[in-house]
Each structure stands twice: as C-alpha cells, then as structure tokens.
Amino acid sequence: MNSKYLDLLAQKYDCEEKVVTEIINLEAILNLPKGTEHFVSDLHGEYQAFQHVLRNGSGNVKGKIEDLYKKLLTEKEIKEFATLVYYPEEKIKLIKNDFDNERELHQWYTVIIERMINLVSYASSKYTRSKLRKALPDQFVYIIEELLYKTDEFTNKEPYYTKIVQQIISLGQADKLIIGLAYTTQQLVVDHLHVVGDIYDRGPEPDKIMDTLINYHSVDIQWGNHDVLWLGAFAGSKVCLANIIRICARYDNLDIIEDVYGINLRPLLNLAEKYYDDNPVFRPKRHSDEKVSEEEQLQITKIHQAIAMIQFKLESPIIKRRPYFKMSERLLLEKIDYDRNEITIHGETYPLENTCFATVNQEQPDQLLEEEAQVMDKLLFSVQHSEKLARHMNFLMKKGSLYLKYNGNLLIHGCIPLDEEGNMEKMVIENKTYAGRDLLDTFERYLRHAFAHPEETDDLAKDMVWYLWSGEYSSLFGKREMTTFERYFIKDKKTHKERKNPYYHLRENEETCRKILTEFDLNPDQGHIINGHTPVKEIEGENPIKANGKMIVIDGGFSKAYQSTTGIAGYTLLYNSFGMQLVAHTHFNSKEDVLLNGTDVLSVKRLVDKELERKKVLETNVGEEILQEVSILNSLMEYRYMK
Ligand SMILES: O=P(O)(O)OC[C@H]1O[C@](O)(COP(=O)(O)O)[C@@H](O)[C@@H]1O
Numbered sequence: 001m002n003s004k005y006l007d008l009l010a011q012k013y014d015c016e017e018k019v020v021t022e023i024i025n026l027e028a029i030l031n032l033p034k035g036t037e038h039f040v041s042d043l044h045g046e047y048q049a050f051q052h053v054l055r056n057g058s059g060n061v062k063g064k065i066e067d068l069y070k071k072l073l074t075e076k077e078i079k080e081f082a083t084l085v086y087y088p089e090e091k092i093k094l095i096k097n098d099f100d101n102e103r104e105l106h107q108w109y110t111v112i113i114e115r116m117i118n119l120v121s122y123a124s125s126k127y128t129r130s131k132l133r134k135a136l137p138d139q140f141v142y143i144i145e146e147l148l149y150k151t152d153e154f155t156n157k158e159p160y161y162t163k164i165v166q167q168i169i170s171l172g173q174a175d176k177l178i179i180g181l182a183y184t185t186q187q188l189v190v191d192h193l194h195v196v197g198d199i200y201d202r203g204p205e206p207d208k209i210m211d212t213l214i215n216y217h218s219v220d221i222q223w224g225n226h227d228v229l230w231l232g233a234f235a236g237s238k239v240c241l242a243n244i245i246r247i248c249a250r251y252d253n254l255d256i257i258e259d260v261y262g263i264n265l266r267p268l269l270n271l272a273e274k275y276y277d278d279n280p281v282f283r284p285k286r287h288s289d290e291k292v293s294e295e296e297q298l299q300i301t302k303i304h305q306a307i308a309m310i311q312f313k314l315e316s317p318i319i320k321r322r323p324y325f326k327m328s329e330r331l332l333l334e335k336i337d338y339d340r341n342e343i344t345i346h347g348e349t350y351p352l353e354n355t356c357f358a359t360v361n362q363e364q365p366d367q368l369l370e371e372e373a374q375v376m377d378k379l380l381f382s383v384q385h386s387e388k389l390a391r392h393m394n395f396l397m398k399k400g401s402l403y404l405k406y407n408g409n410l411l412i413h414g415c416i417p418l419d420e421e422g423n424m425e426k427m428v429i430e431n432k433t434y435a436g437r438d439l440l441d442t443f444e445r446y447l448r449h450a451f452a453h454p455e456e457t458d459d460l461a462k463d464m465v466w467y468l469w470s471g472e473y474s475s476l477f478g479k480r481e482m483t484t485f486e487r488y489f490i491k492d493k494k495t496h497k498e499r500k501n502p503y504y505h506l507r508e509n510e511e512t513c514r515k516i517l518t519e520f521d522l523n524p525d526q527g528h529i530i531n532g533h534t535p536v537k538e539i540e541g542e543n544p545i546k547a548n549g550k551m552i553v554i555d556g557g558f559s560k561a562y563q564s565t566t567g568i569a570g571y572t573l574l575y576n577s578f579g580m581q582l583v584a585h586t587h588f589n590s591k592e593d594v595l596l597n598g599t600d601v602l603s604v605k606r607l608v609d610k611e612l613e614r615k616k617v618l619e620t621n622v623g624e625e626i627l628q629e630v631s632i633l634n635s636l637m638e639y640r641y642m643k
C-alpha cells in the first residue's frame, strides 16, 4: 500500500489505540446480522401512499410490535400502537382528545414511553450502539440511552428510571419524546432503501417524495423511464421537456411544473389559447377528489394539445439524425394525409380523430412555428434555472444508476433487452455494437454525459436520453414503440398496443434469469433479479415471483391510475438476515383512514428465500467494504506501529 496514503490515514488514526479500536469495531460489525433492505418501485408521485409504506416498513413495524406484545395486548391495542409509531404527531393529538383529566393522560404517557423504549430496544438489537445513537432524536439521546440500558432494573436503579420518565412528563416533553422514538423505530426497521425506479409522473407529489428521499438515512435509486425523462428535460433535451409537461397536463398536475418548481407556463398558455380549442381526448384525467373548474380544465386541455404537438414535431429531427435508433416508423406527422385526415402506419390506413394540427405546416410537418420554438426556449431556460428542480435532479443523479448489483442481486427498473432466443439484444451506436451489460453501461455513460452538459440540446448524449425513454432497445422502456400519437388520434385500439421486449415472457424462465445474472458477474445460484416497471396483474393470476424465485417483480402499484388493471396496489420486498419476503399491499385510502380506523394496507407475505443460516454483515456489500477497511488499517498498523 502506498505510504503516502498511509501517512494521510495516520493523521486520522494518530495513535495505536485508535487503529486497534477501529479494527475491533469493524470486525465486530461483520458478525452482526445483515441489515434489512426495503425495495419499492413505481412510486409515480404518490407521496401519501409511499409515506405509509415507509412509515410501516412494509409491515416490519407491526411485526416487531407483535413479536413483543402479541400475548400482552389485544389486536386493537396493537393496531393503535402501530398507528402511533407510523403517524406519532397526529395520533397523539387524537388520543389526547379521549382523556378527561391529566392523571389519565400521565398514565398513558408512562405506559407508552415504556412500550416505545422496549420497541426501540428490540428493533435495534442487531445494530451497534453507535448506529442506534445516530438514529435517536438529538435532544433526547442521553435520556433515551439511560432508559435503554437499564441493566439492573430490579434493584436500586428502578426509582431512578421512574423518576426520569415522570420528569419528562411533568416538564411537558412526553409528546416530543414519543414522536422522536417513533421515528427512531421507523428508521431502525429498515436499514437501507432501494427505489427501483419511477418516482415521477402521473401522481401529484413527486417533489415531496424526492424531499423524503433526500432526508432518508440510506437509499439508492435505479432510474425508471419517467425519472430519466425528467433528468433529460433538466439536462437540456427539449423533447424530454415537452414530454414531462404533456404528462403533467394529462394527469392534471401542471401545478408541479408551475407552483412546485416555479416554471412559468404563461408563454405556453398564450400559444395554447391562440391555436387550440376544447378536445375530448386531451381533457385532463381528473383526481377523483378534486374539483377543477370548467374554465381551468379547458385551459389544461389546450396546453395539453399545444405541448403534445410540439413533442411530436421535436421527435422527428432526432429520428432523422440518428438512423441507428431505427425509429423511422415514428415519423408520424409525415405519414398523415392531411386532406383525407388519415394516416398509414405499418402498411395500414386509419382515419384520424380529434386532431389538432393547426400549427402543422403540411409541407414540413416537423417544423416548429417561431412561436413554438420561443416557448420551448423559455421553458427550458426556466427549467434549468429552477433551484428546487436542480436540487432534486442532482440528487437523482448522485444516488441513481441504470442498474445496481447489491448483495448478490441485480436491481433494474425495466429490462435487459433480449431477442426471441434469449440472447442479449444488440444495438449499434455510432458504428459500435453493444449488448447486455455493456449496452447498459453505455446508456449510463451517455446519460451522465448529457447531465454534465446542460448547454447542449441536440447532441447524441441528449438524444440518447430520449431513446432511453422510448427506444426499442432501451433497458428502461422495453417495448417496441411508444404509441402516444395513436392513443390520442386513432380509434382502433390495435394501434395502441405496445409490444413488449421478449424479455418479459422469457423472464418467466429460470435459465434466462441465470444467464442475465451471469452476464452481470453475479452468482446465479444465489442472486435474484429485482424488477419494477410492469404492474403485476394479480387479477389475471399473474405471479410476481417468477423463474423459480430468481425473478421478483415488485411494481409497487402506487399509481392510482393503474390499480384497476392490477387488482391490487402492488408489492414491496424486504430482505433481512433471515431471507426475502414479498409484501402485497391492498390499496391505500388515506392517512386519515389509518389514523381513525387503524386500517393497514398490508396483506400476505410470501417467502421468497429462506436463509439456512442467518446472513451476517460479512456476506454483504457493506461487509466487503468493511473487510477492505480492516485490511487497510492492518497495513497502517504494520507501517506505523510495526505490529
Ligand atoms: O397511461 P398513460 O399515461 O397514457 O401512459 C402510457 C405510457 O406509459 C408507458 O407505459 C410508460 O410508463 P410506465 O413506465 O409507467 O409503464 C408507456 O409505455 C405508455 O406509452
């Protein structure tokens, strides 16, 4: 090991004892049980439902409460206690309303603080004290530690503990302590969170999800196609930008663009008012509980058309300048017979309906009007100068990747593009051929390049981000073509179908999954592929566990818009030292419902894999890092202290 590095390290470990302590500490951690990983995907802006899953740790919180109190408390009391841990602030308020006098309230505090302390103690039993300390509420660390480590509770210290609790209550600190302990519990039951893609689009509050993730103790993200669309927009791709605005208009979420991210939509609205009118297929999908005035709906309908037409125009030059994207079938504006109002796609002619081609020049259909070009320039400027969006996008880049190898598993949002025979599909980019892992690494390089160069709008990297959204061999899209145009303007549903990559039927097959794991240098006997992106249609009997347990599909089904097709809200996955558990969620009503009725959205757990022996940190990614650290510290011992 280079002596320069060791000299630097010696500044931190400036005496023998410090090195020894750290080595002992790290070696001890290696022998602790592996921390719990929590996998979620396809959050799609559904902040409330996501919050609930985070707060209950996909059932882990209740599981711990049941372990401790199943024999001592009624089912109703367990539910109440669990709700208190999920939503402490609100639940305390509700409970307080039930008490007639101070004495009753104090009694309740005493009981609950003890239960909370027990719960934290139990939930932290597989962690070091130092890790627990980091999870404790700052202002109560000392007090909680006193309560947690009461070693001789049956002898002379008992009055001391009772006194501490009574003092907390009489000094009016009980609420704060309970709230702090509740969040500590939430943090302890999940050691690390994986978000397997699609935070953005369709739902109303992706920004709040991002803020939650930014503040979360340990998280990684595998980008979804929708996330990449937002990254692309921020990085300077106008076609990605048109897409995110179109989707926001479609789902009546333009306030995300305008109010949350502070992007001025006025120029787009002016253009929309000038060229467009009402149009049934561009009416926004309404959130069931919200009232939108007729006037506002009409405005959104116009914006929706304006931005959709800009999007279609912007696609065309990219398709032309990148022949190896093989998307010429998507040059739809050129395939329209404007006089007959028909289009010919894949050799078949269809009538067009609900068209809105007022800005289309038939001679050069992909040409933006001067006004449209200006609107896009202004929008892009505004997007790239939104501080909040910058914060969110930077975080998405920092914590994100196209795929992740973690503890022997492969995490990926969409797919590994395959041909019908199950071979890695090849794609040629600038005369070089890529496939499998190499293709994904190449995609990721382009995306990172695109993000690093926000001043470029039309270079290959930027076009590649759009390809990731909608290209045939994109590992995020995984379908032959995106039929957005057809769904707006053609009635015949057969044109709406998006044919999936063979991956989606081949992934049922164990051999295919083993091959993919091997392609990524993972052990096919031990590893799993953890996949998001496609809702599991439980209604039609689809099983989320495929290929003899090698493939686990965990579309969280958070997106309300898709719940009727799945019959269930979706799945999340837990992987602790005992193995993997798939958790099925029924749909989430509201926080209020949980608070008042204790309704929890969880149901059956299916065992995916049961470890024969409890898995230790030593056998994990973190363990590998620790081993490396130990080896470096051993070198330091030898170099500095001759031991
Ligand atoms: O239901 P919508 O909003 O029209 O979106 C449909 C589009 O969304 C996609 O399914 C992509 O979104 P997902 O990643 O959530 O599947 C496209 O394939 C499809 O064209």
Ligand SMILES: [Mn+2]
Residues within 6 Å of the ligand: 197, 198, 224, 225, 226, 413, 476, 533, 534
């Ligand atoms: Mn997706």
